[in-house]
Amino acid sequence: MLEKAFHIVRVAAIAAGVMTAGAAAAETPNAPDWGIKAISKLSDADLVITSPAGKAFMDKLAPDHDKACGKPDENRPDFDEFCSWAFNNDEADFDILLGLKDNKIVSIVASAVPENNDVWVCEKTQKDIPESDLQTCNIRSADEKSRTHWSESWESFLNSIN
Numbered sequence: 001m002l003e004k005a006f007h008i009v010r011v012a013a014i015a016a017g018v019m020t021a022g023a024a025a026a027e028t029p030n031a032p033d034w035g036i037k038a039i040s041k042l043s044d045a046d047l048v049i050t051s052p053a054g055k056a057f058m059d060k061l062a063p064d065h066d067k068a069c070g071k072p073d074e075n076r077p078d079f080d081e082f083c084s085w086a087f088n089n090d091e092a093d094f095d096i097l098l099g100l101k102d103n104k105i106v107s108i109v110a111s112a113v114p115e116n117n118d119v120w121v122c123e124k125t126q127k128d129i130p131e132s133d134l135q136t137c138n139i140r141s142a143d144e145k146s147r148t149h150w151s152e153s154w155e156s157f158l159n160s161i162n
Contacts, residue, residue, distance in 0.1 A: 125155055
């Protein structure tokens with residue numbers, strides 16, 4: 001009997017955790033820092049954009065996926081796909097950039113860093129521009145070579161458009 005009760009409690013706790021992650025990712029964008037705050041609530045597994053929490057995050061970030069995301073061309077960062085989001089779409093700037101590999105968010109650029117540093121490794125994006133506040137964050141679970149490559153790719157891309 002007690003074993004059955006523990007099983008029910010465990011199932012309820014797992015369901016609550018999944019719903020909390022999905023709800024956190026599904027919050028309505030309400031400020032320029034929404035993207036970085038929302039991605040801070042996602043685990044490494046939630047960064048897979050086909051997971052419930054990853055899909056909810058991307059649906060809020062890029063409801064019109066084809067406009068917000070695209071395949072890189074010769075002058076774009078080296079990802080399978082990259083996305084740009086701005087709270088105010090009338091501005092030419094962005095609030096967060098996402099790099100995707102194998103349907104997973106693996107790298108981001110923003111002026112703030114995610115709070116969950118167990119998932120992200122961050123560094124200054126444009127090292128030669130002291131006044132730039134942009135930070136590149138790559139998933140900690142990726143190897144060092146990939147993280148370095150993604151950081152260099154973002155830096156090259158941003159330098160080319162500035």
